Amino acid sequence: MIGLAEARAYVLDGCAPLADAEVALADALGCVAAEGVVVAEPVPPFANTAMDGYAVRAADTAGAPCELDVVGLIAAGSAGDLTVGPGQAARIMTGAPMPPGADAVVMVERTEALADGDRVRIDVAVTPGTAVRPAGDDLQPGDPVVEPGQVLTPAHLGLLATAGRSAVRVVRRPRVGVLSTGDELVDGDAPLGPGQIRDSNRPTLLALVRQAGFEAVDLGTAADDEAAITAAIEGAAARCDALVTSGGVSMGDLDYVKVVLDRIGDMRWMQVAIKPAKPLAFGTVPRPGGGGRVPVFGLPGNPVSSAVSFELFARPGLRKLAGRADDDLVRPAVRAVAGEALRRSPDGKVHFVRVATVIEDGRYVVRSAGGQGSHQLTALAAADALAVLPDGEGVAPGGEVEVLLLG
Ligand code: AMP
Ligand code: MG
Numbered sequence: 001m002i003g004l005a006e007a008r009a010y011v012l013d014g015c016a017p018l019a020d021a022e023v024a025l026a027d028a029l030g031c032v033a034a035e036g037v038v039v040a041e042p043v044p045p046f047a048n049t050a051m052d053g054y055a056v057r058a059a060d061t062a063g064a065p066c067e068l069d070v071v072g073l074i075a076a077g078s079a080g081d082l083t084v085g086p087g088q089a090a091r092i093m094t095g096a097p098m099p100p101g102a103d104a105v106v107m108v109e110r111t112e113a114l115a116d117g118d119r120v121r122i123d124v125a126v127t128p129g130t131a132v133r134p135a136g137d138d139l140q141p142g143d144p145v146v147e148p149g150q151v152l153t154p155a156h157l158g159l160l161a162t163a164g165r166s167a168v169r170v171v172r173r174p175r176v177g178v179l180s181t182g183d184e185l186v187d188g189d190a191p192l193g194p195g196q197i198r199d200s201n202r203p204t205l206l207a208l209v210r211q212a213g214f215e216a217v218d219l220g221t222a223a224d225d226e227a228a229i230t231a232a233i234e235g236a237a238a239r240c241d242a243l244v245t246s247g248g249v250s251m252g253d254l255d256y257v258k259v260v261l262d263r264i265g266d267m268r269w270m271q272v273a274i275k276p277a278k279p280l281a282f283g284t285v286p287r288p289g290g291g292g293r294v295p296v297f298g299l300p301g302n303p304v305s306s307a308v309s310f311e312l313f314a315r316p317g318l319r320k321l322a323g324r325a326d327d328d329l330v331r332p333a334v335r336a337v338a339g340e341a342l343r344r345s346p347d348g349k350v351h352f353v354r355v356a357t358v359i360e361d362g363r364y365v366v367r368s369a370g371g372q373g374s375h376q377l378t379a380l381a382a383a384d385a386l387a388v389l390p391d392g393e394g395v396a397p398g399g400e401v402e403v404l405l406l407g
Contacts, residue, residue, distance in 0.1 A: 001271045001272065001273040001278070001348065001349070002270055002271070002272060002273065003272070003273055004272060004273065004274055004312065004350060007270050007272045007280060007282075007313065008312065008313060008316060008330070010268060010270070010282065011282045011297075011313045011314075011316070011317045012316060012317060012320055012326075012329065014282060014283065014284060014295055014317070015242075015295055015317040015318070015320040015321050016320070016321070017032075017171050017320065017321060017322070017323040018171055018172040018174060018241055018321050018322070018323070019171075019172060020034030020035075020169050020170060020171050020172060020323075021169070021170065021172045022167050022168070022169050023167060023168065023169075023170055023172075023173075024166065024167050025157045025160055025161060025165070025166060025167065025168065027173070028152050028157060028160075028168050028170055029152060029153075029154065029157060029213075030151065030152065030173075030213035031151075031152050031170035031171060031172075031173055031213075031322070031323075032149060032150070032151055032152070032170060032171040032322060032323035032324060033146045033147065033148055033149065033150045033151075033152060033156075033168060033169070033170055034148060034169040034170050034171050034323070035146075035148060035168065035169040036144055036146060036147050036148050037144065037145050037146045037160060037163055037165060037168065038142050038143060038144050038145065038163070039139045039140075039141060039142070039143055039145055039162065039163045039164075040141055040142075040163070040164070041141060041164075042135045042136030042139065042140055042141055043136065043137075043138045043139040043162055044133055044135060044136070044137060044138065045135060046080075046097045046098075046135050047097065047098040047132055047133065047134050047135050048076075048095050048096060048097050048098060048132075048133050049092045049093070049094060049095070049096055049098060049105045049131055049132060049133070050094065050105070050131045050132065050133050051094055051105055051107045051108070051131045052092070052093050052094050052107070052108045053092060053105045053106050053107040053108045053109075053110075053111065053131065054068070054070070054089040054090065054091060054092065054105065054106045054108070054111055054120055054122065055074065055084055055089060055090045055092045055098055055099050055102035055104075055105050056068060056084065056088075056089045056102055056103075056104055056105070056106055056122065056126065057084060057085075057086060057088075057101060057102060057103060057104075058103050058104040058125075058126050058127050058128045058129075058130065060086065060087060060088075060089075060122075061104075061106065061122050061124070061125045061126050062125055063125070064122050064123060064124050064125040065121055065122060065123050066121070066122050067114065067119055067120065067121050067122070068087055068088055068089040068119065068120055068122060069087060069088045069089070069118070069119055070088075070089055070090065070091060070113075070117055070118055070119060070120050071083075071084060071085075071088050071089070071090050072090055072091070073090065073091040073092070073093075074090050074091070074092045074093065074096040074097065074099060075093050075096055076093050076094065076095035076096045077095075077096075078096055078097065079097075080096075080097040080098075080099060080100075082099045083099055083100045083101045084099050084100070084101035084102040085101055088101075089102075089106075089120055089122070090102065091117070091120075092105060098132055103128040103129065103132070104126040104127065104128055104129060104130040104131065104132060105126070105130060105131035105132060106122050106124060106126055106130075106131075107131060110122070110123045110124040111123060139162075145159035145160060145162065145163050146159065146160060146168070149323075149325065151324070151328075152168070152170065170323075171322055171323030172241075173213070173214060173215055173322065174214045174215065174241040174242055174318050174321045174322055175214070175215045175217055175239070175240045175241045175242075176209045176214045176215065176216055176217065176240060176241065176242050176243070176244060176318060177217040177218075177219045177236040177239075177240035177242070177243045177244070178202055178205045178206050178209060178216060178217065178218060178219055178243075178244045178245075178246075179202075179219040179220070179221075179222060179232055179233070179236065179243065179244070179245045179246075180199045180201050180202045180220070180221045180222070180245075180246055180247060181221070181222045181223075181224065181229060181245060181246065181247040181248045181256070181257050181301075182199075182221070182223075182224060182247045182248065182301060183223050183224045183225075183254070184196050184197050185197065185198070185199040185221050185247075186198050186199065187199055187220075187221060199221055200303050200377060201246040201247070201299075201301070201303055201306045201307075202218065202220075202221065202246075204303065204306070204307055204377075205244055205246060205299075205306060205307070205310060206218055208307065208310050208311075208314075208315070209244070209318070211407075212315050212318060212319070213322070214318055214322065217236070217239070217240055219232055219235075219236050219243075220232070224248065224254040224255075224256050225256065226256050226259055226260060229248075229256050229257055229259075229260045230260050230263075230264065233245075233260060233261070233264065233285060233296070234264065234285075234288055237285050237286070237287050237288060237294045238287060238288045238289065240294060241294065241295075241321060242294060242295045242296070242297070242317070242318060242321060243285070243294060243295070243296045243297070244296075244297045244299060244310065244314055245257055245296065245297070245298050245299065246299045246300070246301050246306040247300070247301030247306075248298075248301065249269070249279050249280070249281045249298040249299070249300055249301075250279045250300060250301070251279075257281070257298055258281065258298075261281060261283065261285065261296060261298060264285050264286070265283050265284060265285035265286075265296060266283045266284055266285075266293075267281050267282070267283030267296070267298070268281070268282055268283055269281050270282070273348055273349045273350065274308075274312070274349050274350050274351070274352060275347070275349045275350075275351045275352070275374075276300075276302065276304050276305040276308050276309075276352065276374035277299070277300055277304075277305040277306075277308045277309035277312065277352075277374075278300070278305075278349070279300045280297075280298065280299065280300070280309055280313060281296070281297075281298025282295070282296070282297055282298065282313065282317075283295075283296055284296060295317060295321070297309075297310075297313060297314040297317065299313075299314065300374075302374035302375050303374070303375060303377040303380075304354070304373070304374045304375065304376060304377060304379075304380050305374045307377075307380055308352055308380075308386065311331070311386070311404070311406065312330075312352075315330075315331075316329035316330045317329075331404040331405060331406070332404075332405070333388065333402045333403065333404055334364060334402070334403055334405060335364070335400055335401075335402060335403075336357065336363070336364035336365065336366045336385075336387070336400070336401050336402070336403045337360075337363055337364065337365045337366070337398060337399070337400060337401070338365075338366060338367075338387075338395040338396065338397055338398065338399045338400075338401050339358070339360075339365040339366060339367040339397070340367050340368065340397055341394065341395070341396055341397050342355070342366075342368065342387055342389060342394045342395045342401060343393065343394040344389050344392070344393065344394040345393070346391055346392055346393065347391065348391055349391060350388060350389065350390055350391065351388075351389040351394075352386040352387070352388060352389075352404075353368065353372060353386065353387040353389055354368070354369040354370070354372060354379040354380050354382070354383035354386060355367060355368055355369055355383055355384075355385050355386070355387045355403065356368075356369045356382055356383055356384055356385070357384055357385050357403065357405070364385075364403065366385060366387055366401065366403055369382040369383035370382050370383075383406065384405065384406055384407055385403040385404060385405050385406055386403065386404045386406065387401050387402070387403045388401070388402045388403065388404065389401070
């Protein structure tokens, strides 16, 4: 057995960032920017009002309450051909350009329209600049809106649009194929024959891929048959950036994933000192027709094992393909309090216990989410974290425990 850190380092070593590509803003969320972008124009581009109200000369309001002549109305989007002279005001709407002559805005709540709107009573004195957003208040020409390496959030997409961009260069979003293997697997609602079970790994893993921000490609199910698995993997390697398989990587006689990957790929078969998810295969297969190599994550078949293995190995590796920084690959660990005993026996492995968290007095408190068998997906569904129990006897109630927050 090798340790988690060694196995993960091996996986990460085999994953390199994909090439970059120009994508529409609508497709860029969560991607890593491969270029820096600066604004050419000030943002906002002109001084405008932060409130609905009246644009005034602040000096005119010194003796408030006072009355001013209303010279017109300036809406957002107006080209701004009004001027405000001494003793005058202009009705103005949020976002509209400040008219020449005015240097402040009195919010409408502190005014009263008189004489059918031709005049206005101002109830409060304002100082120059009140409720005015100057040109360039957010960004000056040449200011960066995105730096290379930035993970693009919704607000970054807004900033890019503000900079006049409809597309941006990013590290390409990985296309990840997911394949289930096993003669016992049945898809969908077909009746179960003797010895058969339903394929639950594929929907779970496809969703984990999507939840991590990658494009998921459903490769279906392959029987425990060398030719079928070869065809599935070679076909997938031609159109995916990475492959995730489940099943067939243990010591069973019919573990043909192992046979096939050993023949066509460059794989390492690992026994990792963790529970669940001890067996792990990782390596690369050639992309048919040339064009580099495709990382393959051979995850164990048990439903909880494959999901935990995805969390601990595939997700970090895929994030590396997506251009994430080295310190942004694995889930951050937080300290929590055991709300009940989390018992285990010494076996040389680190245990990842499916737990549910609650926040009590500002601290994470965790309790077992149910049966911890590697076939018991129910507890994983009820869990929102994995408690990390180092080799030993576990944690007593009230003890401190490290947890990886999922989701
Ligand atoms: P294997 O790794 O192929 O030896 O499978 C280990 C266990 O996981 C067996 O009980 C399999 O039936 C089960 N299993 C494998 N693949 C799947 C799957 N796609 N969905 C649900 N269970 C699976
Ligand atoms: Mg199998």
